[in-house]
Amino acid sequence: MIEIKNISKTFQDVKVLDDISFTFYKGKTNLIIGESGSGKTVLTKCIVGLLDPDEGEISYDGRMFSSLKMKEKKEIRKELGMLFQAGALFDSLTVEENVAFPLKIFSDMSRSEMDDRVNFCLKRVNIENKNNLFPAEISGGMQKRVAIARAISMNPKYLFCDEPNSGLDPVTAIVIDELIKEITEEYNMTTVVITHDMNSVLEIGENIMFIYQGKNYWTGNKESILNTDVKEVNDFVYVSKFLRQFKEKIG
Amino acid sequence: MIAALFSKPERISAYWNRFIEEIIQLGIKSIFIVVLMSAFMGAVIVIQTATAIDSAWIPDYTVGFTVKHSIILEFSPTIISLILAGKVGSNIASELGTMRVTEQIDALEIMGINSRGFLIGPKVAGSMFIFPVIIIFSMVFGFVGGWFASYGTGLIPPEQFIEGIRSFSYENYEHIKYALIKTVVFAFLISSVSSYFGYYTKGGALEVGKNSTKAVVYSSILILLSNVLLTQLLLI
Numbered sequence: 001m002i003e004i005k006n007i008s009k010t011f012q013d014v015k016v017l018d019d020i021s022f023t024f025y026k027g028k029t030n031l032i033i034g035e036s037g038s039g040k041t042v043l044t045k046c047i048v049g050l051l052d053p054d055e056g057e058i059s060y061d062g063r064m065f066s067s068l069k070m071k072e073k074k075e076i077r078k079e080l081g082m083l084f085q086a087g088a089l090f091d092s093l094t095v096e097e098n099v100a101f102p103l104k105i106f107s108d109m110s111r112s113e114m115d116d117r118v119n120f121c122l123k124r125v126n127i128e129n130k131n132n133l134f135p136a137e138i139s140g141g142m143q144k145r146v147a148i149a150r151a152i153s154m155n156p157k158y159l160f161c162d163e164p165n166s167g168l169d170p171v172t173a174i175v176i177d178e179l180i181k182e183i184t185e186e187y188n189m190t191t192v193v194i195t196h197d198m199n200s201v202l203e204i205g206e207n208i209m210f211i212y213q214g215k216n217y218w219t220g221n222k223e224s225i226l227n228t229d230v231k232e233v234n235d236f237v238y239v240s241k242f243l244r245q246f247k248e249k250i251g
Numbered sequence: 252m253i254a255a256l257f258s259k260p261e262r263i264s265a266y267w268n269r270f271i272e273e274i275i276q277l278g279i280k281s282i283f284i285v286v287l288m289s290a291f292m293g294a295v296i297v298i299q300t301a302t303a304i305d306s307a308w309i310p311d312y313t314v315g316f317t318v319k320h321s322i323i324l325e326f327s328p329t330i331i332s333l334i335l336a337g338k339v340g341s342n343i344a345s346e347l348g349t350m351r352v353t354e355q356i357d358a359l360e361i362m363g364i365n366s367r368g369f370l371i372g373p374k375v376a377g378s379m380f381i382f383p384v385i386i387i388f389s390m391v392f393g394f395v396g397g398w399f400a401s402y403g404t405g406l407i408p409p410e411q412f413i414e415g416i417r418s419f420s421y422e423n424y425e426h427i428k429y430a431l432i433k434t435v436v437f438a439f440l441i442s443s444v445s446s447y448f449g450y451y452t453k454g455g456a457l458e459v460g461k462n463s464t465k466a467v468v469y470s471s472i473l474i475l476l477s478n479v480l481l482t483q484l485l486l487i
Contacts, residue, residue, distance in 0.1 A: 050357055077363035088354040102362050105262050160361075 001026050002047065002158060002190055007056035009042055016042045017053070018214040026190045029181050029204040033195055034211035035236065040194045041085075041162060043211065047192070048080060048160060049073050060158065078106060081151030081189075083161040087143040089135040089150070095122070096131035099149045106154060121149040125179060141172035145179070152183060159184065159191040165200055177203045198237060201225060210236065269373035270380075277339045277374065277442075278381030282388055284338065285331055289322075289389040292330075293396030296321050301406035311407040315397070315415020322393040323423070324486075328430040329478050331389045332437035335382065336470040340445040343374055344466035347449025348459035356450070371446040375439060382438035383431045390430075429485045436481060437474050444470045 002024040009017040016039045024030040032040045045051040047058055049065065058066045060076055068076070089098045099118045103109055109117065122128065125145040135143055144164060151159060161180055165173035181204045184191040195201065201208065205222035210233050212218075218225075218233045225237055226247070238244045300317045347370060350356050359366040394416055401412040445466035452462045 048361055050360060074363040074365075077361055080361055080363075082358065082361045084354045084358060086353055088358040090355055090358075091349075091353075105265055105362070105364060 001061055002192070003057075003059045004043075004047060005057045007043065007046055007053045007058070009039075009046060009051065009053050016214050017046070020056070020209075020211070020214075020216045022209045022216055022219065024190050024192050025207055027185065027188045028206040029184050029191045029193055030207045030209075031193050031195060031201060031205045032209050032211060033201055033205075033236070034217075035196060038211045039214045040196075040211055044160060044162060044192065044194050048082065049077065078154065079157040081154070081156035081159045083144065083147045083151050083159070083164055085163045085166055087135065087140075087147040089143055089147055091135055094132050094134055095127070095138065095146050098135070098146060099153050101150065102154045117153060118149075121153045122146070124152070124183070125149045126175075140167050141169075141176070144168065144176055148176075148179060148183070152187065155187065157189060159189045161191070161193045163195055163197075164193060165195065165197045170199065173197065173199060174203065180204060196236075198240075198243065201237075266369065266373060269369065270377050273373045273377030274381045277342070277378055278385055281335060281338055281385060285334070285385050285389050286392045288334065289327065289331065289392040290396030290399075292326055293318065293322060293393035293398075294400035296326070296393075297397040297400040297412065298404060298406060301401070301404075311411035312415035312418065314401070314407050315412040316418055317415070318397045318412070319394070319416045319418075319423070320426070322390055322397075323426045323430050327386045327389040327393060328433040328437065329474065331386060332382070332434060332441065332474055333471055335385070336437075336441045336445075336474060337467050339378065340441050340467045340470045341463045343442060343445035344449035344452075344463040345459055347371075347446060348452035348462050351450065351452045352455055352459060367450065371443075371450060374446055375442040378438040378442035379435050382441075383434045386430060386434045390427075429481075432485060433478065433481050436477055440473045440477065441470045444473060 003022075004024075005021045007017050007020045008015065020043060032043060034040050042051065046053045046056075053066065056066065057064060060079070063076060065073060065076055089095075090101065093101065096118055099121050100114055103114050103117060107114070118131075122131065125148050127142060127145050127149065130138055130142065130146075135146070138146070148161075159180070164176050164180060168176065177200050180191060180193060183189070193200065193204065202222050205225065208218075208220055208222070208225060209216055210218040210220075210225075210230075212232045218228060218230050220228065225233065228234065228237075238247055296318045297314060300321075301314045304313060304317075347356075350370070356366045356370070359369060397416075398409055398412055401407045402409045448462040448466040448469070449459075452458050
């Protein structure tokens with residue numbers, strides 16, 4: 001479980017995050033949603049320690065991350081896996097080497113154990129026979145899946161996914177969503193997904209925070225988001241003609 | 252940034268592998284262009300010097316002596332370092348800049364890896380180790396080019412050229428030491444300045460290009476300034 005309390009962040013007099021509090025639960029896919037520029041990515045970077053919040057507290061299962069020294073923060077970071085928007089695979093390494101990278105640095109596995117783990121992780125995300133290809137030689141969807149394989153290779157307790165569906169076709173996007181949900185349940189991880197894709201929200205949104213103008217504007221789940229009276233949330237959810245017609249139909 | 256390079260590595264073997272990779276990437280892959288340039292420059296210096304001091308009062312071996320001094324004192328350590336600032340500096344800055352804008356550096360940080368130590372440390376150490384070797388190659392091939400020029404043009408007898416190269420051997424040792432010290436300092440400047448501009452890139456592809464250019468310009472200026480300073484300190 002990850003708890004954030006009263007997080008604020010300002011960039012050059014612009015308050016990007018304003019007093020945000022929320023709890024991300026273990027074993028659930030927790031979503032941070034909102035329009036582009038609402039502060040989702042900044043909040044995530046604060047949670048994982050890539051940015052320091054101006055105010056507020058972040059705790060990982062009771063461990064106060066925001067007040068730890070860098071060395072102690074690094075220990076917690078070893079328990080994190082992250083899927084970046086563009087995958088962030090290392091260009092100079094093959095698919096196999098990318099997944100093996102954290103194992104080589106942090107584990108004491110033998111070569112054969114490492115190979116087994118890499119193959120297991122790649123198989124888990126449905127990638128086979130691509131071990132020796134470079135990231136530039138595989139599709140965007142495959143890159144995302146390899147990035148998930150790399151993220152889970154060290155058995156993380158916490159998984160962060162920054163817009164996992166961006167740039168993907170709807171079919172592949174659903175595959176990635178389902179994979180994230182399955183992995184979350186399988187490994188009982190605390191998963192945080194940043195998205196503005198309504199398909200993802202309705203597919204995997206078990207615990208949702210809607211950020212609007214840097215504030216935690218609404219919280220709920222994939223069922224309650226369809227019936228909320230909050231105008232800003234409705235404007236976000238029912239932005240497409242299709243969903244507006246859907247809403248009229250369900251009353 | 253420099254302090255982070257000396258922090259304890261997460262795994263020494265991984266850093267060692269990176270060090271070897273950087274030696275190959277930054278050093279071994281630069282040898283061809285360095286050898287080519289040095290040989291041609293050596294040849295040109297022989298032709299120019301032999302033409303300029305064409306006098307019965309000046310012995311022919313003076314040409315070899317002049318070429319030796321030009322190559323050891325200035326051409327190999329400074330001019331080749333300026334060329335390496337262009338080739339290696341832009342390589343380092345664009346590689347790190349691209350890693351920054353594609354979030355690969357963030358990915359390393361999230362894994363709990365000291366990204367500055369892991370990415371920049373081996374580049375700086377690798378450059379400081381391999382550049383002096385490259386400069387020795389440059390010196391040798393500068394002389395080889397000079398010999399071919401003396402042999403091919405007939406401006407001076409090749410054996411006179413060799414005699415000029417071999418003269419004043421104690422001084423040669425001191426000059427080579429001076430050249431290698433300069434090279435190590437230049438290697439540090441090129442790799443650290445370029446890494447700085449690459450690592451702290453913000454934005455996208457445009458900024459990667461701009462920062463690569465800045466890395467080359469600032470490295471070159473610093474090489475020229477430190478060249479004056481080191482010459483004053485070490486040679487006089």
